[in-house]
Amino acid sequence: MSVLLLALLVSAGVSYQWDFQTSQSYISSIEEDDDGTMWCATSGGIVHYDPVEGWLQPMIYPDGFPCIGVRDIHIQDSLMWAATDGGGLALLDGDGWQVFSSYEGIPGTGVVHTVHEAGGYIWTGTDGGLARGGPEGFTLIDSDITGGGFEADEVTGISSLGDTMYLATDRGVYALDLNGSVFDPASWTSYTSSTISLGIRDFLAHSPDSVFGYGSGGVSIMTGGAWTRILDYSTSQDSVITGLLMTEDGLIASGRVVMVYSGGDWLHYGEGYPDESYGSCLQQALGRIWCGYGIIDASASDAGRGLGYLQDGGWTSLPVPGMGGASCYQMVMDGGRTYIGSHRMGLMVSYPDQGWTQFNRQTADMPRALRCYSAAVTDSPGVWTGAYHWGLTWIGDRGTFPLSDDTVITFVSDSLPGLPPEVVQVVCPMLNNQVVMLASQAGDLWVAQEAYWQTPDEPSGIVAVSGNPEDDDLRWAARTEADGLAGRNIGRIFPCGDDSLWIAFASDGGCQLLIHGGDPADKSSDTWYPGPGEAFTTSWGLPSGQVFCFARDLQGSLLLGTGNGICRWNGSVFVEVDGPEGSVKAMEVDRYGAVWCMTEDAVCCVDASGTTEYTSSNSIYIPTNRSENEFSYSDPATGTMYFSSLAGLWSITPGQASHQGPSPLFYPQPFLPAVEDLRMAWSGERGAVSARFFSLTGEYIGTLDAEGWEEWSWNGTLDGEELSSGVYFVIVDTVTGTTTNKIALVR
Secondary structure, eight states: OOHHHHEEEEEEEEEEEEEOOOOOOOOOEEEEEEEEEEEEEEETTTEEETTEEEEEEOOOOOTTTSSOEEEEEEEETEEEEEEEEESSSEEETEEEEEEEEEGOOSSSSSSSEEEEEEEEEEEEEEEEEEEEEETTTEOOOOOOOOHTSSSOOOOEEEEEETEEHHHHHEEEEEETTTOTTTTTTGEEOOHHHHHHTTTEEEEEEEETTTTEETTEEEEEETTTTTEEEEEEEEEOTOOOEEEEEEETTTEESSSSSSSEEEEEEEEEBBBOOTTTTTTEEEEETTTTEEEEEEOOOOTOOSBBBOOOOOOOOEEEEEOSSSOOOOOOOEEEEEEEEEEEESSSSSEEEEETTTTEEEEEESSSSOOOOTBOOOOBOSSSEEEEEBBTTSSSSEEEOSSOSSSSEEEEEEEESSTTTTTTTTSOEEEEEOOOSSSEEEEETTTTEEOOOOOOOSSOOSOOSEEEEEEGGTTTTOOOEEEEETTTTSSEEEEEEEEETTEEEEESSSOOEEEEEOOOOSSSTTOOOOOOOOOOOBOOOOOOSSSOOEEEEEEOTTTTTEEETTTTTTEEEEESSSESSOOOOEEEEEEEEEEOOOOOOOEEEEEEETTEEEEEEEEETSSHHHOOOOOOSSSEEEEETTTEEEEOOOOOOEEEEEETTTOOOSOOEESSSSTTTTTOOOOEEEOOSOOOEEEEEOOTOOEEEEEESSSTTTTTTSEEEETTTOSSSEEEEEEEEETHHHHHHHEEEEO
């Protein structure tokens, strides 16, 4: 961020508050702490569970690397090691996060599968092999170092028993004698020829005669120098064992269910294991057996359903904070609730003061959970959504957190096979069962049909729907190429006013404008621009035939995000606008007139001062490489702008020093100490304020007091010490009470 631009923003009283929602519901490992709490590695970071206090604040973005997902954690005295899903190996100590990458001896591209302590060292397995070391650094362990004793290119699991360490690799199983030297090939034993086909990704080393390997091939046991399968899933592509434990009842394993090995047979273990849930991990902590609840696809590590624990012979669910799935799409707000489409979890919804849940096949009478792209509200009560290939669904949400009292109706052009009778299907004049996105206009609904990344093999276009689904009075009107639509591959629809609809087509198809009479279901007065069956393309001034998104500025002009920047429609042609280069995937205009764009590399702010890029270097934003189905949304009540992504839901709230709200806020965010002090804004009573700073792990750092919120400011130091870059919690005590805030500091 340019120093000049930030100074201009602050001097004008405008600050931007960043926040992020993602999924911590997919649990990959659990580590018990000495204080009676436990830490969970999740697809959305690290979360901390206290059985007395409940879930503590999630640690979503460890500072120092652009990564969210964490695969494994290990607590070493006062240190915490985190194996991240693309950001290297991270170490949390009293000074914050330290990151080890290939420059510090961690092989591979940054994907770290496991971290393990044995023989006085920290060992880590990655997509590039094996490393050994500690806080001072790591050494790559490969064929050259070991004299040919160890030759694997990827290590997915590490376990140790006594003086022997076992490694699961892409070439099979290796064992290392920890009493010997890692540099001596005689210290290594290779079981690669006998285990390469067993699909072993990790181990349970319980005793000398109970060393088990598990993974995609089921469960195998080591007897002497041989490995033998005792649970064979080798012929089933979607059956994977994700965890093993030895209990007083015997060996238990997590997969589609939790099973116990008894008398040579595998039997279900515990009652009430959720249907269509795939175990994501299996561990003992806090005196209980815990199982991560994944979704039915064992390979889906970005979506889950939290945790379950065994109590009195049955499984009890424990939801975790955050959205059910990270990959999200179109959103809308209604009645204080936030609805957003997802890739794997159906329609996710956040209820005020209660958190996130999902409408999908397991929780409601939805036809499907996969590729639920859309969310929209109209004048009729409830919310609309659609699962790709599985129709248009209306949900009569009664506003309560339990979903059992809601009404769900799915509208289809052709009946969907194989669904239970409780899924209500109504045949209607839609063009097909594919729904790409939805939009509301004049209280009615527009449906964009058919995928825009392939050529439709059936009738396709846009459909208008009006009326109340519960009153059985819906009116339907489809527009196809026969009506004047310029193409069948619909990418985006954008209503302007009550009678104008912009339509973007796939690939380089450009866009088209439909003017109707104010009733979307009435086609009698339709007018198409530039003409029936014609689209605006580069010959009309579009900088690219790819049109990804639309927005309107404060003067009402139409802005388009294209494959080559932004342009404006002046009523006759398109005129390029200064801003980011390349693809603009989603776009919003804030209440001060600044244009915010999501590109492939950053979120950009375009205003009179120029273009500012926000990346992981100057904000908490983490770019992702998804280039389809990126959506944005503005909350008219708060001015907050939302951008959906592969990683989760980003929000940016423009504010002023005259902030009105129930609790103080800090600005600017992110906070750059080299540019400007952090300040506090509020509309509350005058009086002394006290701000207590804590690390993400709950460690107290210091306190900063002031006679009032107007006088409070912070330069990034406490007790004469500079705080390092990172995210911190601040508990603010005022005359009216106590609130908890979160700040992001970037040096």
